[in-house]
Amino acid sequence: MSDITSLTLTDLVKNIKDKKISSEETTKAFINRGEKSRELNAYITEDFTNALEKAKIFDQKPNFDLKLPGVPMAVKDLFCTNGVKTTAGSKILNNFIPPYESTVTQNIWNEGAILLGKLNCDEFAMGSSNETSFFGNVQSPIDKDLVPGGSSGGSASALAANLTPITIGTDTGGSIRQPASFTGTVGLKPTYGSCSRYGIVAFASSLDQAGPMSKNVKDCALLQEIISTYDEKDSTSIDFKRNAYSKELTNNIKGKKIGIPKEYTVDGMPKEIEDLWTKGIEYAKDCGAEIVEISLPHTNYALPAYYIVAPAEASSNLARYDGVKYGFRSKGENLIDMYEKTRSEGFGEEVQRRIMIGTYVLSSGYYDAYYIKAQKVRKLIKNDFDEAYKKVDAILTPSTPSAAFKIGEKTNDPVSMYLNDIFTVPVNLAGLPAISIPAGVDAKGYPLGLQIIGKAFDEQNILNIAYAMEEKIEFKNKITDWWIK
């Protein structure tokens, strides 16, 4: 058998069920590779000793009816894990040990998975390159000094580097799909309300969604099937009929209508991205899909609207970090001084900037001009998609306007960093599901992804399209293990 850590989840589960490998052997293999890969800085917290203990216990009385029998995995450090430090990549939560478990992670453990540790991410998921984390930037396994994308950068890096067979991230404006695209992996942002937000450190509550990241579409479907449940602890969790996504997965997409929105292009977009998109259209045709030209006229307004809505919600959500009940506290002369110093020293630069933007657009005199205006534009963007879905079943676009960039390249220019999310943000504003699949490489050999956007609650359809296209694309991720001495 090939190296355990390079197996897909599906193959790993099969091997464990066939008793060819034990949970302990599997867990040891991922721990060993994790220990050799610290240069990537993918982990914030390793929980290796406990993981090995849990694997041994699993092997003593294995339950092979579970979907993830004794499978070790690491998760983004935005999910609260009972008894294991959860930082959200921030100094302000550096000492926070949750006394409860997020619903999404609980669903995973209920199926037999074992926590390996908590993965690095941009602070409070605010970033597109994993450079805003208090715990330092993450290296991409694709190349030295390359960003893995963000905010789920530790998740993408760990997955592509075979430190975990599968992982979960969160996506507020592209934080699953963009890092998946940058690292040659698969990432799904589910429909808003599909996965519970309970126990996930909040960024922008009307946009945040948890979702699976994997090495192929089948693994992605399996994990989505596990994490997507109705949860009364999240008031925006939606009670709809969820498919058995992995069982119902099919590559038969004949006659499916796939829309190509002419607005998904930006000035200075590399020709490689155009070419990738054209190639993607050909692949979709080869699979029997019908291509339809569509228009999403308000696409260019999505990013400015997002940079009002997301910071506004963030400024409100992050008001709870005041140094009183948990987290970091700075000394102050009085209560107000303690608040101000705690937040000034506890939050990083990008988070402070976004809190300030959010506070400003919600402040008296500016609320209508900015916040209400942005919500109206959000409506127009949703209307665009509603209109398009009268004619098509799904929409195909590039995932990002460029391939991964070097660490430090965009840190001094917030707007150029924000532009990374131009193709992913409209999806969050409209609450739709979308998947990014690896589809090619640029001249330097860096991965590029294609995004398939679906109708609300139509995850099965975009998974099927992705599954069919994946077969035609035959993408192979080139990981050289450059960081292993």
Place this chain on the structure above:
Amino acid sequence: MTIDLKTIKHISKLSRISVDDEKAKKLAGDMNSIFDFIEKLKELDTDNVEPLTSVAETTLKLRVDEVKSGNIREQVLKNSPDENEDFFVVPRVVE
């Protein structure tokens, strides 16, 4: 539009984040370039558009108002930054 230092100081007060002059200057520069970008929204006529507050088109579910978890004081206080077994401790607020 320009956001001046005075405005930055005002927002920093509202945000409860202390900001010194150097930081305020950098923030003003960053925020001005971000708001230049945001200004694009003004091109759009949205007079007759309803603001979208939630994409989840469901009404909130009602439930019985009952205590589901109790006796968890220890857990609630466990992460308190200033140790005290019964309360959260903050700097003196009443002289």
